[in-house]
Amino acid sequence: xxxxxxxxxxxxxxxxxxIIEFIEKLTPDQIGALKKYSDLLEERGPALHxxxxxxxxxxxxxxxxxxxxxxxxxxxxxxxxxxxxxYLEGFIEKAEGKKTERxxxxxxxxxxxxxxx
Numbered sequence: 093x094x095x096x097x098x099x100x101x102x103x104x105x106x107x108x109x110x111i112i113e114f115i116e117k118l119t120p121d122q123i124g125a126l127k128k129y130s131d132l133l134e135e136r137g138p139a140l141h142x143x144x145x146x147x148x149x150x151x152x153x154x155x156x157x158x159x160x161x162x163x164x165x166x167x168x169x170x171x172x173x174x175x176x177x178x179y180l181e182g183f184i185e186k187a188e189g190k191k192t193e194r195x196x197x198x199x200x201x202x203x204x205x206x207x208x209x
Contacts, residue, residue, distance in 0.1 A: 098137035100130055100170075101178045103202045110202070111168070114182035122161050126168065129159040133177055151200050154180075167192070169199035173206055 102109045115123065133140055148154040148169060157168040157179075165185035170177045181199035183192055 096134040098134050098176055100134055101173070101176050103178055103180045103206065105202070105205065110198075111179040111182050118166070119161075122159075122164060122166060125159040125161040126157075126166060129157050129168075133157060137175075137177070138172070148196055148199075151196060154196070154200055154203055167195070169195060171199075171203045171206065178206060 102111050115126065118126065129144055132144055142158075144158060146156055146158060148156050153171050155170055155172075155177075157170060159166045159168070167183050167185050168179055169181040170179045172178070180202040181195050183195045185192060
């Protein structure tokens, strides 16, 4: 069993976890791919890099976990708080094409809310 040095947390606001609502809509195979990448993130933390994790360009302290299954590119936007990854927002890149900017903006807003806490 892998040691979880960096346990994942989930952004919570107004009684809801936006990322969990996204994850619940994924297929079992997509959830499996996400779990594999999440396990790597929990084990390696900030040492995990491309192709698994990439800094979100143009955003401060925002990263994307980049699991894929078949031809589906899943993106989980997260930040670091107290040396732990916090999942903020998720989307399927291929399904939405260039409309993904709204997810980055929303995740950045969630990150800013976390900074206030």
